[in-house]
Amino acid sequence: xxxxxxxxxxxxxxxxxxxxxxxxxxxxxxxxxxxxxxxxxxxxxxxxxxxxxxxxxxxxxxxxxxxxxxxxxxxxxxxxxxxxxxxxxxxxxxxxxxxxxxxxxxxxxxxxxxxxxxxxxxxxxxxxxxxxxxxxxxxxxxxxxxxxxxxxxxxxxxxxxxxxxxxxxxxxxxxxxxxxxxxxxxxxxxxxxxxxxxxxxxxxxxxxxxxxxxxxxxxxxxxxxxxxxxxxxxxxxxxxxxxxxxxxxx
Amino acid sequence: xxxxxxxxxxxxxxxxxxxxxxxxxxxxxxxxxxxxxxxxxxxxxxxxxxxxxxxxxxxxxxxxxxxxxxxxxxxxxxxxxxxxxxxxxxxxxxxxxxxxxxxxxxxxxxxxxxxxxxxxxxxxxxxxxxxxxxxxxxxxxxxxxxxxxxxxxxxxxxxxxxxxxxxxxxxxxxxxxxxxxxxxxxxxxxxxxxxxxxxxxxxxxxxxxxxxxxxxxxxxxxxxxxxxxxxxxxxxxxxxxxxxxxxxxxxxxxxxxxxxxxxxxxxxxxxxxxxxxxxxxxxxxxxxxxxxxxxxxxxxxxxxxxxxxxxxxxxxxxxxxxxxxxxxxxxxxxxxxxxxxxxxxxxxxxxxxxxxxxxxxxxxxxxxxxxxxxxxxxxxxxxxxxxxxxxxxxxxxxxxxxxxxxxxxxxxxxxxxxxxxxxxxxxxxxxxxxxxxxxxxxxxxxxxxxxxxxxxxxxxxxxxxxxxxxxxxxxx
Numbered sequence: 001x002x003x004x005x006x007x008x009x010x011x012x013x014x015x016x017x018x019x020x021x022x023x024x025x026x027x028x029x030x031x032x033x034x035x036x037x038x039x040x041x042x043x044x045x046x047x048x049x050x051x052x053x054x055x056x057x058x059x060x061x062x063x064x065x066x067x068x069x070x071x072x073x074x075x076x077x078x079x080x081x082x083x084x085x086x087x088x089x090x091x092x093x094x095x096x097x098x099x100x101x102x103x104x105x106x107x108x109x110x111x112x113x114x115x116x117x118x119x120x121x122x123x124x125x126x127x128x129x130x131x132x133x134x135x136x137x138x139x140x141x142x143x144x145x146x147x148x149x150x151x152x153x154x155x156x157x158x159x160x161x162x163x164x165x166x167x168x169x170x171x172x173x174x175x176x177x178x179x180x181x182x183x184x185x186x187x188x189x190x191x192x193x194x195x196x197x198x199x200x201x202x203x204x205x206x207x208x209x210x211x212x213x214x215x216x217x218x219x220x221x222x223x224x225x226x227x228x229x230x231x232x233x234x235x236x237x238x239x240x241x242x243x244x245x246x247x248x249x250x
Numbered sequence: 251x252x253x254x255x256x257x258x259x260x261x262x263x264x265x266x267x268x269x270x271x272x273x274x275x276x277x278x279x280x281x282x283x284x285x286x287x288x289x290x291x292x293x294x295x296x297x298x299x300x301x302x303x304x305x306x307x308x309x310x311x312x313x314x315x316x317x318x319x320x321x322x323x324x325x326x327x328x329x330x331x332x333x334x335x336x337x338x339x340x341x342x343x344x345x346x347x348x349x350x351x352x353x354x355x356x357x358x359x360x361x362x363x364x365x366x367x368x369x370x371x372x373x374x375x376x377x378x379x380x381x382x383x384x385x386x387x388x389x390x391x392x393x394x395x396x397x398x399x400x401x402x403x404x405x406x407x408x409x410x411x412x413x414x415x416x417x418x419x420x421x422x423x424x425x426x427x428x429x430x431x432x433x434x435x436x437x438x439x440x441x442x443x444x445x446x447x448x449x450x451x452x453x454x455x456x457x458x459x460x461x462x463x464x465x466x467x468x469x470x471x472x473x474x475x476x477x478x479x480x481x482x483x484x485x486x487x488x489x490x491x492x493x494x495x496x497x498x499x500x501x502x503x504x505x506x507x508x509x510x511x512x513x514x515x516x517x518x519x520x521x522x523x524x525x526x527x528x529x530x531x532x533x534x535x536x537x538x539x540x541x542x543x544x545x546x547x548x549x550x551x552x553x554x555x556x557x558x559x560x561x562x563x564x565x566x567x568x569x570x571x572x573x574x575x576x577x578x579x580x581x582x583x584x585x586x587x588x589x590x591x592x593x594x595x596x597x598x599x600x601x602x603x604x605x606x607x608x609x610x611x612x613x614x615x616x617x618x619x620x621x622x623x624x625x626x627x628x629x630x631x632x633x634x635x636x637x638x639x640x641x642x643x644x645x646x647x648x649x650x651x652x653x654x655x656x657x658x659x660x661x662x663x664x665x666x667x668x669x670x671x672x673x674x675x676x677x678x679x680x681x682x683x684x685x686x687x688x689x690x691x692x693x694x695x696x697x698x699x700x701x702x703x704x705x706x707x708x709x710x711x712x713x714x715x716x717x718x719x720x721x722x723x724x725x726x
Contacts, residue, residue: 058637182614194703225704
């Protein structure tokens with residue numbers, strides 16, 4: 001995404017299924033961050049899931065049905081902001097593949113072109129300036145694979161954290177390595193996934209940070225859940241929620 | 251291609267994960283490879299351009315593969331290289347044996363060749379009374395210990411110095427135990443030198459075969475490849491049919507990509523370009539050169555426009571080095587000659603989904619492999635395709651035993667998922683119920699696997715849908 005985008009008056013927001021079920025506060029925080037910059041946010045109520053779980057598990061037909069239903073909910077030409085690198089990657093890069101041999105490909109491509117990940121929207125379009133009102137804290141950052149390699153927005157996300165004066169960001173040694181979530185991979189190959197997330201937690205722990213920030217709820221559910229399971233004294237949090245807390249001095 | 255007759259991936263994984271030394275060896279070695287590659291490909295834009303060129307060369311070659319193979323055969327024959335075609339690995343083995351028998355040869359030295367591993371050539375020759383000695387140091391080590399390669403470039407990477415010292419001490423007669431790397435190298439050199447002198451036939455793989463000139467290109471760092479291809483009176487090269495490229499000018503970018511991706515080198519110590527046997531007036535080189543071209547399922551892969559991309563592979567191994575799964579379970583756990591991401595897409599296509607389809611589940615689709623692949627194979631995308639073919643036997647399916655995993659439970663589960671996600675109101679009610687039940691949901695099925703390593707995620711009391719409604723966020 002280029003930097004010279006004009007600030008829109010209105011955007012759509014796709015809240016993702018994981019946020020809806022497990023991290024609604026993070027979803028709300030993303031909306032408030034956008035509204036704070038004077039942009040109207042529309043959240044079409046009928047939205048559910050981007051379809052990635054079925055798509056990655058070998059059920060593209062089911063994924064197509066769910067994707068089609070989502071696309072109908074965003075009829076106007078507003079940008080569609082997605083607070084997840086993975087869901088944004090699905091909608092931006094994989095929808096056109098999913099409908100490659102479909103007569104609707106043009107419409108799908110137009111929809112996909114409007115997808116923008118939250119961090120890149122805040123940084124490149126809104127050029128947001130953050131004032132940190134929180135107390136000093138040491139955090140570390142986990143890059144989700146799809147934010148990193150599909151959406152390529154990780155530098156934007158980290159630049160947001162770096163704007164916060166009282167936040168010390170300590171980077172992971174293997175920041176670019178997958179945490180082992182991978183959707184159904186975590187339950188189809190539990191031992192491998194478990195080994196990956198355990199190594200990730202070791203890496204997180206050695207930073208000395210008390211909080212792990214990430215831009216994707218899949219990773220958050222995985223690393224956060226494993227840290228809780230291991231009683232690690234570190235909490236995982238979605239970037240949007242973390243930023244909103246810092247702005248409000250929580 | 252299978253190492254074990256009974257292949258139990260889950261068991262292999264669990265064994266590999268318990269082996270702390272193995273995990274340490276791999277983590278260390280792969281970390282080094284990643285670093286070395288990064289140093290040689292330090293300019294992202296230049297690397298991207300190079301990968302685009304590499305991919306284009308392979309696309310061009312595969313598009314006209316039958317023509318190029320015919321041209322290669324004609325050029326080779328013209329140059330004095332005898333070409334043999336093998337549809338199966340059994341045929342390829344027979345061809346090698348026939349050449350050996352013609353020369354009454356019983357001693358063969360081998361340079362590193364993954365196709366020969368695919369053929370199970372060593373075992374086959376041994377059964378026929380022929381000694382086949384691996385001369386690549388890594389291959390030599392694992393052959394001594396009767397093991398298979400765990401990596402396609404560095405076959406003994408799962409062993410550390412101490413383990414190698416023990417193997418040499420135990421398997422090579424009159425060898426004292428030493429962990430000194432120089433001394434270990436000297437032991438291997440001394441042992442192998444005798445084998446080179448006595449060998450009647452040398453066998454090698456092929457990195458690229460140039461149709462335009464009939465040239466076989468072979469890269470290596472130890473000089474053993476050059477010895478195998480020049481010292482014995484007969485040289486046999488074996489290659490998969492996807493190794494052919496159109497012209498000599500295709501080689502520089504491909505070599506740069508191969509060595510940079512594989513070992514982080516600008517160029518290998520040895521680059522062998524073999525275009526003919528020894529000519530009348532020449533003083534050295536083999537008197538006969540044979541080229542065995544193996545299909546083994548490759549033509550079928552070629553026929554599918556998407557899966558064809560599997561055949562772009564130049565066997566650099568960088569997808570293994572960058573794979574978080576491979577790094578943790580090592581090459582042997584995959585159960586087939588080709589491990590890691592490339593093996594996960596290649597083996598199910600060659601061996602069929604029943605036997606090897608499970609490999610396609612061993613990926614988080616993190617895209618690390620696709621990001622570094624020098625010829626841009628979209629491995630995660632091909633994994634999705636194989637996963638789809640595992641459950642579907644639709645008309646578009648081309649992989650052997652497609653639909654092998656189709657079952658009522660999975661079908662219903664995903665139909666149910668589709669229903670919920672296309673019926674927002676019912677979905678919202680379902681979510682409310684889950685919100686109330688929350689921690690009382692019993693960890694069954696997939697949840698049971700999840701909770702082996704993690705706490706269950708907690709359903710929020712109020713969903714995001716409820717929050718936006720309450721806080722008056724616009725609906726349309």
